[in-house]
Amino acid sequence: MTTNTDVADSKILSIEVLYSDLKKSLKEIKDGDVEVLATIESDLLNPNGDEKENITKALKRLMDLAATRAQAEKKEEVDDNTSKA
Amino acid sequence: MTIPPRLKKLTLSGFRAYLSEQPIDFGKNGSSLVVVAPNGKGKSSLVDAMEFVFSKDGFVERLGKVRSGTQAGKEALVHHAATKANISPFVKVEFIGAAQVQPFSRSAKTPEVIPDDLATALEAMKVPYIIRGFELRKFVEATSPSDRYEAVSNWFGFNPLLKTQDSLRELRVQLNRALNDQTQLDTINGEVKRLTNSQEQQWNEVRCVAWFNDTILTPLDNVLKVDALDSCAGIKKVLFDRAAEALSNESSVLNKTITDKIKQTLGNKVEKVALTVATFSTCNTAIESYKKAQELFSETKNQSEKAIFADVWREAELLFKSPTIQLDNCPVCETPITQTPSKSVDGIKVTLENSLKHLTTYYDTEKALKASKMVVETKIREVKDCLNSILDLLKQTSSSIDLQPIQEAATACDKYTYSGSPIKFDLAQTTLQTLLEHLSPAIPKPQEVGKPTWKSGHDALEKLTGLKERADYEVRRKSEVQKIHDAVVKYASIVDTSVKSYVETLISTLTDKINFFYNEIQTGVEGVPVIHLSFPPGDKKIQHQLDLLIDFAEGRKSVPPAGYLSDSQVHTLALAIRLASICMFNKGFPIIVLDDVVTSYDADRRKAVVDVIATHLSGFQVFILTHDEQFYRFLEDQLTPTQWRFKRISRLDKTFGPRYSDHQVLDHEIEELHRLEQSAANLMRQAEEEWLNKIGRDFGVSIRIREIGKEHSHQRHELALALHTFLENRSLFPPTVPGHQNPFLLSLQRGLIENFGSHFQSDPNSWGSVGDEKIRWRNFKEFREKFACTSCKGKRFKRPDSLNKPVCKAQGCEDQFAFT
Numbered sequence: 001m002t003t004n005t006d007v008a009d010s011k012i013l014s015i016e017v018l019y020s021d022l023k024k025s026l027k028e029i030k031d032g033d034v035e036v037l038a039t040i041e042s043d044l045l046n047p048n049g050d051e052k053e054n055i056t057k058a059l060k061r062l063m064d065l066a067a068t069r070a071q072a073e074k075k076e077e078v079d080d081n082t083s084k085a
Numbered sequence: 086m087t088i089p090p091r092l093k094k095l096t097l098s099g100f101r102a103y104l105s106e107q108p109i110d111f112g113k114n115g116s117s118l119v120v121v122a123p124n125g126k127g128k129s130s131l132v133d134a135m136e137f138v139f140s141k142d143g144f145v146e147r148l149g150k151v152r153s154g155t156q157a158g159k160e161a162l163v164h165h166a167a168t169k170a171n172i173s174p175f176v177k178v179e180f181i182g183a184a185q186v187q188p189f190s191r192s193a194k195t196p197e198v199i200p201d202d203l204a205t206a207l208e209a210m211k212v213p214y215i216i217r218g219f220e221l222r223k224f225v226e227a228t229s230p231s232d233r234y235e236a237v238s239n240w241f242g243f244n245p246l247l248k249t250q251d252s253l254r255e256l257r258v259q260l261n262r263a264l265n266d267q268t269q270l271d272t273i274n275g276e277v278k279r280l281t282n283s284q285e286q287q288w289n290e291v292r293c294v295a296w297f298n299d300t301i302l303t304p305l306d307n308v309l310k311v312d313a314l315d316s317c318a319g320i321k322k323v324l325f326d327r328a329a330e331a332l333s334n335e336s337s338v339l340n341k342t343i344t345d346k347i348k349q350t351l352g353n354k355v356e357k358v359a360l361t362v363a364t365f366s367t368c369n370t371a372i373e374s375y376k377k378a379q380e381l382f383s384e385t386k387n388q389s390e391k392a393i394f395a396d397v398w399r400e401a402e403l404l405f406k407s408p409t410i411q412l413d414n415c416p417v418c419e420t421p422i423t424q425t426p427s428k429s430v431d432g433i434k435v436t437l438e439n440s441l442k443h444l445t446t447y448y449d450t451e452k453a454l455k456a457s458k459m460v461v462e463t464k465i466r467e468v469k470d471c472l473n474s475i476l477d478l479l480k481q482t483s484s485s486i487d488l489q490p491i492q493e494a495a496t497a498c499d500k501y502t503y504s505g506s507p508i509k510f511d512l513a514q515t516t517l518q519t520l521l522e523h524l525s526p527a528i529p530k531p532q533e534v535g536k537p538t539w540k541s542g543h544d545a546l547e548k549l550t551g552l553k554e555r556a557d558y559e560v561r562r563k564s565e566v567q568k569i570h571d572a573v574v575k576y577a578s579i580v581d582t583s584v585k586s587y588v589e590t591l592i593s594t595l596t597d598k599i600n601f602f603y604n605e606i607q608t609g610v611e612g613v614p615v616i617h618l619s620f621p622p623g624d625k626k627i628q629h630q631l632d633l634l635i636d637f638a639e640g641r642k643s644v645p646p647a648g649y650l651s652d653s654q655v656h657t658l659a660l661a662i663r664l665a666s667i668c669m670f671n672k673g674f675p676i677i678v679l680d681d682v683v684t685s686y687d688a689d690r691r692k693a694v695v696d697v698i699a700t701h702l703s704g705f706q707v708f709i710l711t712h713d714e715q716f717y718r719f720l721e722d723q724l725t726p727t728q729w730r731f732k733r734i735s736r737l738d739k740t741f742g743p744r745y746s747d748h749q750v751l752d753h754e755i756e757e758l759h760r761l762e763q764s765a766a767n768l769m770r771q772a773e774e775e776w777l778n779k780i781g782r783d784f785g786v787s788i789r790i791r792e793i794g795k796e797h798s799h800q801r802h803e804l805a806l807a808l809h810t811f812l813e814n815r816s817l818f819p820p821t822v823p824g825h826q827n828p829f830l831l832s833l834q835r836g837l838i839e840n841f842g843s844h845f846q847s848d849p850n851s852w853g854s855v856g857d858e859k860i861r862w863r864n865f866k867e868f869r870e871k872f873a874c875t876s877c878k879g880k881r882f883k884r885p886d887s888l889n890k891p892v893c894k895a896q897g898c899e900d901q902f903a904f905t
Binding site: 051 | 249251253260557561573579584
């Protein structure tokens with residue numbers, strides 16, 4: 001019984017630790033997207049703050065990221081064409 | 086390390102059943118407390134006080150904040166007689182010093198906000214700490230899975246984790262929505278539709294290129310052809326150059342227009358231009374005519390000034406109508422005929438005829454002058470308009486010729502005063518002639534309306550390449566959003582798995598503890614079911630629902646408990662859940678209130694509950710309220726007296742509140758009332774009874790055991806008789822109190838039965854005055870003083886069974902009792 005209580009107590013106290021463990025295990029994923037993960041970490045893996053506001057912030061960041069990447073892709077294409085020419 | 090708070094004292098005043106201020110002391114270590122009392126004696130007021138003083142907003146849930154339906158509202162917190170008795174209603178809590186939480190007194194009328202130190206301490210109280218027997222079963226029977234989930238997630242505090250899960254899920258949904266959003270493509274398609282005059286409905290590079298070739302390029306040049314928009318730079322350049330050339334031709338058109346205008350102004354014959362258009366020369370010719378009309382008018386005006394005017398003529402008309410008339414005087418000036426210059430009637434007639442002719446000429450010349458002025462006005466306006474028009478057109482050219490003379494000529498037209506002098510157009514004329522020499526008169530081939538031009542072809546191709554760029558960008562952007570969406574899904578899946586595993590571990594720990602408590606209370610019962618708290622089956626996400634199920638028997642696994650357990654088992658399950666959760670989550674504020682929780686139990690279960698309390702709630706300050714004497718006795722037997730206090734509410738005094746059996750009326754309470762000239766009869770009676778109880782207990786007097794249910798309700802006369810008998814049997818005779826007539830004391834001395842209401846006055850058939858009460862109280866106190874140790878003056882005695890007479894209880898004294 002005592003053991004159970006102790007386990008529970010340690011778990012109850014470790015919610016912050018769980019967030020930290022969670023971040024660690026997400027970072028270890030192969031083929032992960034570092035920029036996407038950074039957004040999730042900063043805006044969503046966080047016990048505080050307004051939920052809706054955080055989602056809006058994260059979505060905006062990710063959409064900006066998609067736009068930046070799409071533009072960068074075009075630039076690469078142009079650079080490739082220029083160098084070929 | 087923070088020491089968890091424990092109550093040192095709880096004070097109630099004017100609150101619920103408690104009218105007068107009553108402190109309940111838990112000692113310096115914060116002992117636990119058992120209160121036993123029959124129903125309706127004020128037990129629940131203690132529970133209400135605890136709930137009230139620790140609640141966020143200062144109210145008791147079962148009473149509600151406002152009076153509504155069956156709820157009495159906040160007004161029921163205040164004792165109904167508190168206002169009349171001028172008692173301020175409040176509950177005060179004091180904590181043991183080590184907890185470092187300051188005392189807090191809260192008014193029942195206008196509850197104060199909980200101070201920060203107590204609020205911080207209360208944050209550790211995650212699970213409702215008051216367990217009321219009557220509502221215990223709700224968590225088992227009436228709580229929905231989502232409410233149960235809500236409660237448990239609050240206890241564990243894992244809501245932030247689940248919020249993270251929800252947020253990730255919502256983020257995925259929104260990214261998916263962004264993937265399916267067609268707004269950009271719709272805009273592009275709309276532009277395609279407009280560009281192709283609805284021949285194409287949506288963006289398709291091959292089809293749009295075909296449209297361009299067929300509709301735009303071929304009519305312009307059937308050799309040119311666009312194969313793909315990525316490689317159309319060459320054709321775009323051709324279109325650009327041809328468009329520039331066409332633009333140059335358009336400049337020529339402008340020059341032609343200006344030239345024509347100038348020619349008009351200068352009076353040259355211009356192709357397709359009406360001959361009536363004003364020129365400088367026609368303007369000045371008109372001015373010249375106007376000048377002549379002016380001169381003629383001036384001349385006739387002089388002559389007409391000398392003429393006889395119409396009114397004079399009317400006088401003279403008779404002369405012409407009657408040729409034979411003989412006049413002595415001139416009909417106009419009445420001068421005698423002979424004295425007029427003509428000296429005859431005929432002579433006057435000739436003079437009048439000449440005057441008439443002058444008047445007619447004057448009228449005609451004035452008319453001609455006005456007409457001439459109008460012509461001049463028209464001509465000047467036309468010249469001015471021409472000049473301004475030329476100036477406007479010239480603004481569109483890159484001519485470097487000074488246009489000031491033209492501007493001045495236009496201004497001169499504007500300001501012409503009709504003096505008859507010609508306007509000086511010389512400089513303007515020279516400037517216009519210079520312009521004529523510079524401007525190319527080349528006339529381009531006119532364009533056909535509605536047909537594509539090089540420029541429109543160039544613009545359309547430019548537009549198409551822009552649309553392609555936007556459409557391609559949109560495709561790339563969508564592809565990136567898709568990749569991001571996939572990454573979020575991957576991360577969300579890991580978060581889901583981790584959170585679910587974590588939360589399930591917590592729930593499993595709680596479930597183990599619930600099973601443990603359930604088994605403890607059900608000790609000795611065979612086939613105790615296994616209890617499960619579990620999430621409904623589903624995907625990785627934690628659903629916001631928590632099922633409470635039991636494995637009842639083979640073939641009856643994971644079934645709802647209410648359908649299989651007996652009433653008392655359901656009660657036990659509910660109690661086990663609450664005790665398990667309080668033990669797990671409220672260690673930071675270890676207080677439990679158990680209000681009538683064993684009502685539905687038999688003796689074995691009651692004993693089991695006592696065992697659980699004694700063994701597993703030792704770290705908590707427990708407040709047990711019960712009306713069950715058997716349970717009370719079990720508790721008294723099992724619980725350590727040093728850590729527990731036992732109290733009995735003997736009765737509910739409407740003018741005071743619950744009276745505890747160990748309650749002692751203090752002398753000053755009575756004397757204060759007497760000082761205010763108020764009756765203290767009830768308090769005096771209480772004080773006397775308390776003294777009787779105390780001395781009877783100390784002396785070990787014999788008294789008849791009361792019937793079941795009234796074990797502790799000895800009447801005062803019984804106590805008095807028992808004491809009297811005890812003293813008499815030991816030849817201990819209380820000394821008389823001089824001058825007293827107190828039947829109560831007499832009853833003690835003589836062993837008489839006396840009744841309440843009769844011992845404060847000499848005459849048993851009348852009511853005593855406050856003055857009588859004061860005398861009786863003084864007498865009683867004098868009498869009471871006789872019961873003191875002759876050596877140390879101590880007031881407490883004891884009488885072990887081996888002794889006949891009591892001895893002083895004071896340590897180191899133990900002198901035998903005797904009256905002084």
